[in-house]
Amino acid sequence: MNFERITEIFVILENKPSVLGELLNQLAENEINVEAIGVFQDTAKLYVKNLSKAVKVLNKLNYTTDLRDVLLIHLENRPGALAEVATRIGDEGINIEYCYGTLSRNGGTVSVIMDVSNIDRAIKVLQS
Numbered sequence: 001m002n003f004e005r006i007t008e009i010f011v012i013l014e015n016k017p018s019v020l021g022e023l024l025n026q027l028a029e030n031e032i033n034v035e036a037i038g039v040f041q042d043t044a045k046l047y048v049k050n051l052s053k054a055v056k057v058l059n060k061l062n063y064t065t066d067l068r069d070v071l072l073i074h075l076e077n078r079p080g081a082l083a084e085v086a087t088r089i090g091d092e093g094i095n096i097e098y099c100y101g102t103l104s105r106n107g108g109t110v111s112v113i114m115d116v117s118n119i120d121r122a123i124k125v126l127q128s
Contacts, residue, residue, distance in 0.1 A: 012064040038100035
């Protein structure tokens with residue numbers, strides 16, 4: 001397992017047809033690639049490489065945004081890998097606010113983005 005602290009963009013969206021497509025089209029038109037996305041009813045959580053440009057574009061288009069430091073965790077794709085991480089974090093009294101992920105292209109690893117109640121403590125737990 002390896003991990004890093006990243007910043008994602010939290011975007012408020014209306015929960016109606018075409019809204020997500022419009023958001024993603026605006027980013028694409030400005031040559032901003034979305035590396036990871038989680039959509040939950042009226043919010044989108046985006047991980048992009050060009051964070052400052054994406055925030056500037058979204059704010060110019062009147063999207064309500066917030067920046068959040070989260071963990072990007074790369075795990076072996078096997079039963080129990082995510083359970084081990086979640087248990088270690090939870091056993092230290094750190095709440096996992098949300099988590100979403102994807103397989104790698106070759107299927108050997110899983111990348112998970114996790115928002116936790118205390119990122120500094122979670123990093124120490126994962127380093128030990």
